[in-house]
Amino acid sequence: VVFHDRDRDGQWKNYVGSYPGVTRVRTSENQTHYLLPVPLRAQKTTPVGSRLPVARLEASVWAEDVQNAIDGRLETRWSTGHPQAPGDELVVDLGSARMVSALELALGQFQADFPRHLLIEGSLDKQSWVRLWQGPTGGLAVAAAIEDSRRLPVRIAFQSFNARYLRLRQLGSDPVFYWTVAELLVLGASQP
Numbered sequence: 001v002v003f004h005d006r007d008r009d010g011q012w013k014n015y016v017g018s019y020p021g022v023t024r025v026r027t028s029e030n031q032t033h034y035l036l037p038v039p040l041r042a043q044k045t046t047p048v049g050s051r052l053p054v055a056r057l058e059a060s061v062w063a064e065d066v067q068n069a070i071d072g073r074l075e076t077r078w079s080t081g082h083p084q085a086p087g088d089e090l091v092v093d094l095g096s097a098r099m100v101s102a103l104e105l106a107l108g109q110f111q112a113d114f115p116r117h118l119l120i121e122g123s124l125d126k127q128s129w130v131r132l133w134q135g136p137t138g139g140l141a142v143a144a145a146i147e148d149s150r151r152l153p154v155r156i157a158f159q160s161f162n163a164r165y166l167r168l169r170q171l172g173s174d175p176v177f178y179w180t181v182a183e184l185l186v187l188g189a190s191q192p
Contacts, residue, residue, distance in 0.1 A: 002032045006176075015138055036142075049102060049160075049188040055095030057184070060088055069181040074108035074151060079180040084116055084173050092166040092186060097124055100132075100188040101160040103168070105181050107141065107152035113180030114141040114154055116172025122163030129167060133158040136172070151183075160188065 002012045016022060016034050025033040059066040061080050068076035069090070080088045094100070100122060107114055114137050121129040133156055144152045166186065170179050 002034070004030055004032070012138075015136075049099075052094055052098050052100065052186045052188050054092055054184070054186060056093035058091040058093070060090075066090070069184045072183070074106060074182045077108065077110060077180050077182045079110070079113065079178040080170075082178065083175055084170055084177060084179045086171050086173060088170040088179055090168040090181070090184070091126075092168070092184070094164050094166070094186065097162055097164045098186075098188050099160045100163050100166060100186055102155060102157040102187040103166070104183075104185040104187065105137075105154045105156070106183040106185070107144070107154060107180060108150070108182035110178075110180040110182060111141070111145060111152055112177045114138065115168075115170050115179045116174050117170070118156070119167075119169040119171050120156065120158065121167045121169070122161045123165045123167070124163060126165050130161065130163075132161055132163075132166075134171070 002016055007013055013032055017024065023035040025035050027033070054070050057066045057070055059078060061082070062078060066078045069078040078090070103120060105114070116138070117136050118134070119131065120133040122132050123129045137154055137156070140154045140156065141152065144154045147153065
């Protein structure tokens with residue numbers, strides 16, 4: 001269901017309506033109802049690799065809360081503290097070089113706070129960065145809600161890359177919702 005008063009510019013309606021195989025069931029003055037195709041409902045995302053330890057996490061905003069994103073509790077969170085804006089970022093330090101292949105950003109109870117457009121980069125020295133993944137995460141958030149409505153594990157897989165640092169940069173914006181990470185997991189191989 002897309003609520004029109006929360007989608008004044010029509011982005012959500014266009015996004016959901018453009019998904020392959022979606023059916024618009026009905027439209028009223030305040031809402032549009034869609035039926036999602038069975039493949040999306042049945043889809044399960046599988047983690048790629050083992051969980052890697054995070055040595056340090058830095059944030060461009062609300063740095064004092066950043067450890068909440070790796071404390072093992074869905075009830076706590078790191079968030080931007082303001083509606084999403086380009087330039088907000090998290091930097092993950094794995095402590096040493098690792099082969100990374102995926103990230104999981106669990107939203108927990110903060111289901112609307114997924115990053116609108118995310119750039120993930122990797123680096124060995126925190127100076128030279130390589131783009132590992134870039135794109136919107138709305139579809140991944142919907143799939144996460146269907147898979148596990150309590151955890152909401154937004155999983156982003158990319159080609160394995162040898163990195164010590166990962167930088168997550170918000171490129172999108174939202175006039176209302178923050179960017180939140182209840183729990184962040186890095187997945188890959190422990191040896192490069």
